[in-house]
Amino acid sequence: xxxxxxxxVFMGEDITVQSLDSPDSTHLYGVETGTYDALILASAGESAxxxxxxxxxxxxxxxxxxxxxxxxxxxxxxxxxxxIGIKIYGGSGSxxxxxxxxxxxxxxxxxxxxxxxxxxxxxIVTAAGSAGLRASESSEFAAYNSVxxxxxxxxxxxxxxxxxxENSIFVNHTYYGIHLDDSSYTLTADYNTGHDNDLDLxxxxxxxxxxxxxxxxxxxxxxxxxxxxxxxxxxxxxNPDSSLNNPDGxxxxxxxxxxxxAPP
Numbered sequence: 001x002x003x004x005x006x007x008x009v010f011m012g013e014d015i016t017v018q019s020l021d022s023p024d025s026t027h028l029y030g031v032e033t034g035t036y037d038a039l040i041l042a043s044a045g046e047s048a049x050x051x052x053x054x055x056x057x058x059x060x061x062x063x064x065x066x067x068x069x070x071x072x073x074x075x076x077x078x079x080x081x082x083x084i085g086i087k088i089y090g091g092s093g094s095x096x097x098x099x100x101x102x103x104x105x106x107x108x109x110x111x112x113x114x115x116x117x118x119x120x121x122x123x124i125v126t127a128a129g130s131a132g133l134r135a136s137e138s139s140e141f142a143a144y145n146s147v148x149x150x151x152x153x154x155x156x157x158x159x160x161x162x163x164x165x166e167n168s169i170f171v172n173h174t175y176y177g178i179h180l181d182d183s184s185y186t187l188t189a190d191y192n193t194g195h196d197n198d199l200d201l202x203x204x205x206x207x208x209x210x211x212x213x214x215x216x217x218x219x220x221x222x223x224x225x226x227x228x229x230x231x232x233x234x235x236x237x238x239n240p241d242s243s244l245n246n247p248d249g250x251x252x253x254x255x256x257x258x259x260x261x262a263p264p
Contacts, residue, residue, distance in 0.1 A: 001025040007036040010068075012044035019052035023076045030058030030082075038064035038087075047093075050075065057082030062101075066113075069093045074263075079104035085125070088139075089113035098263050100124040100256075108151075111161070112137040121261045124226055126150055131157035143168060145238070145252070145259035147226045154179045154197075162186045167238035169217050169226075169255045170194045170201060180205040191238045193217050193254055211237070217255065227257050234258075 001021040008017065008028060019026035030039035037059035042048060043066040054076040055062050060083050063072065067090040077100065079085040085101035088094055090113040101108040101124070108125030111118055111134070118141035125132035125148050132148035135141055136159035146168040148155030155170040155177045156163070162185055170177025170192065177194040180187040183205045191211035194201030201214055218232040219225065228234055238244060238252025244259055245252060252259050 003027045003029060005029045005031050007031060007038070008040050008050075009036065010042045010044065010046045010048050010070075012046055014047045016049040016051060018049070021052075023052055023054045023074055026052060027054045027056065029056045030062065037061065040064065040070075042066070042068040042070045044068065046070065049073070054078070057085075060084065061087040062104075063087065065089070065091060065094055067091045071095045071097075072099055073097045075099045077101040079108070083107075083129075084110050086110070088115045088118060090115055092116040092118075094118050096120045096123055097261055098122045098256075101126070101128075103127045105129040107131055107134045108148075109133045111135040111139045111141055113139065115139040115141075118142070121145055121259065122256045122263065123147075124149070124256045125155075126223075128152065131155070133157070134159065135161035135163055137161070142166075144244075145254070145256060145262070147171075147256045148173070148177065149223070149226065156187075157181075158185065158187045160185055163188075165189045165192060167191050167244070167252055167254050167259060168193075169234060171196055171217065171219075171222070173197045175199055176201070176203045176206075178202040178206050191252075191254065193234050193237070211239070213237075226255060228253060228255060 038061040040063040047069040049071040080103040083106040120143040123146040128151040139161040154175040190209040234254035236251040
């Protein structure tokens with residue numbers, strides 16, 4: 001536990017960097033030196049993990065993954081002085097699980113450069129200046145059980161790429177909750193809920209499957225605490241496949257506190 005003021009660079013090492021205590025008591029603060037424009041950098045082909053920190057950005061990106069694989073778990077990211085919370089360029093197989101990103105000036109997560117197999121579970125992105133999650137340049141991802149709140153452009157925005165979004169909640173965006181620019185690509189969406197988005201849950205090119213709805217998810221605190229209030233219509237409203245059940249065995253709850261990887 002403690003506060004650390006430095007950039008963390010994986011230097012090609014396939015290692016796990018993990019807090020001994022918790023994100024609440026273990027903080028990494030970015031120091032923009034001119035050498036590294038990111039707090040966390042993996043760019044030498046690593047397959048590594050970062051677990052259990054609160055991260056405070058100082059440069060353009062809080063976490064940068066370039067042609068590498070990084071497994072991110074149990075992180076809180078303060079991106080209020082950064083343009084991007086997590087940048088993924090190229091590579092394959094990176095994972096984001098139980099991560100919250102607040103206040104990036106552009107994107108919560110930006111995936112481009114042909115990145116593939118990006119697997120996202122239980123992500124929260126709030127108040128992104130542009131989009132909560134953006135994919136371009138023929139990249140591919142799947143996002144499950146996530147919450148996107150209050151972005152300037154939209155929750156999920158796919159420019160050029162293929163993606164699937166499921167069991168997630170999109171609230172208070174000034175454009176669509178889920179948007180696909182180019183119909184030559186594919187963005188599918190199942191068992192999602194949208195509320196108070198200026199245009200709709202999804203734009204015309206998005207392929208809407210089963211279980212999508214427009215209704216108030218009834219968050220405990222609709223701007224800060226995205227757990228579901230008792231009686232929320234998003235309780236037990238996710239994909240009924242038993243492999244996606246909540247940890248207690250009940251049907252998947254939509255949002256960032258449901259599904260098999262829900263935080264305790």
